[in-house]
Amino acid sequence: MNALNISVSAKLYNKNPEETDLGKRILSKSIELMEEMGYEHLTFKKIGLAIESTEASVYRYFQNKHQLLAYLINWYWGWLEVKMAQEFMMLNSAEDKLKRAIELLVLPMDEDERIPHIDEGTLQHLVVAEYPKIYLTKEVDAENEEGYFLGYKRICDTLGNLALQINPDYKYPHSLFSTVISAAQSQQFFTEHLPRLSDAATGRGAIVEFLTEMTLNSIQKR
Amino acid sequence: MNALNISVSAKLYNKNPEETDLGKRILSKSIELMEEMGYEHLTFKKIGLAIESTEASVYRYFQNKHQLLAYLINWYWGWLEVKMAQEFMMLNSAEDKLKRAIELLVLPMDEDERIPHIDEGTLQHLVVAEYPKIYLTKEVDAENEEGYFLGYKRICDTLGNLALQINPDYKYPHSLFSTVISAAQSQQFFTEHLPRLSDAATGRGAIVEFLTEMTLNSIQKR
DNA sequence: CATAAATGATAGTAATACTATTATATTTGC
């Protein structure tokens, strides 16, 4: 097993892919293929082919493509939470922690070599392009009860609590951080594909600056 | 023809649905069905059935479901632009206009009886639930060139310019308003389905307040 | 070594996303 293990709710798979070699190959190739062709064009048949196995084998791990995406995205949030916890240890003010959190959301990720079957950089790019698809469905309420969105909620809570350390009277910590996190994603997407919707022609640094300013100005006491 | 006509780029249909009775029935029923069953579960066959016509007839107006969604969403933004223009005439400060724009984004819409075949309230709810699906695809760059996202871009520009009237030095008008507009959507969705991601248990008024504060604090000179 | 479990190979089904064809209305131009 890995030195580091990100836990993902058992509702997000049929059979735990982290426990077998085939499972890990499914994760690894799914990320690669989904990034390459996009969620809509990916099929379990293509994954089966890519891992030199079969469609049926992929179905043994995940009920369907939607669950696979939800798994990958929850893995990403779980991993980001670990990263944040690590980095926050070295920082002493809530403001510095918030700033660093925004950087982690936006700046490119290095591969964590403790987890060789997941390419975190590619996964981050995939989350940017696919994230809202896991909740923008008619099944959202049922899936919410299954814990499909826990990863995201936990990060929002963590950041919201930091904001309340700065200003205990701030009224919208949940709204603010669900907004900031999804803006972190969508600004990356817009910069790449719809540049008229962002002012970050100069790169991700500008996104970080925009979000940091927006966050701190929102929570400041006045 | 209608007293009021919202123009949507000709790239967003095969045959203009506003020009025929059948076309209008397609629009009307599509909104109703998509709202009811969600984008994923809607098919042209079901639309054909609902309008007491056929699948083939729907294909004569729209190339596919994706184009239909893009049409409806562009229609919505076009209509919102008209609404904003109307309301801005009565307002004299950029700040008041921004505040009113946020209300229009968030508060429930009344049916405009000049356009009987479109139920604006339902359409608004549909945009909240489906909007990101039109750009989160691998075809985004090609469709961007076809003008699939013009409606959204125009609203962002308009609001960005209002912000620059308040503070000509503000550096991120496009990023801010693409963020505010998509937050207006996602906060409505979260309030309904994932309440832990918002602080608007009390209703849409809180969303308006949150977004207004965030906007004005961001653009203020300091 | 025996048994269970995981995987591979293959087949099959219902639904989807179209395309094509032809017949029948309906509109429009003269």
Place this chain on the structure above:
DNA sequence: GCAAATATAATAGTATTACTATCATTTATG
């Protein structure tokens, strides 16, 4: 008011997708 053009209805057909099922084979485990 009629012919020609156009729009729509009715139907059929195809390739792909999203699964489910079955059974043989390999691999792990006690």
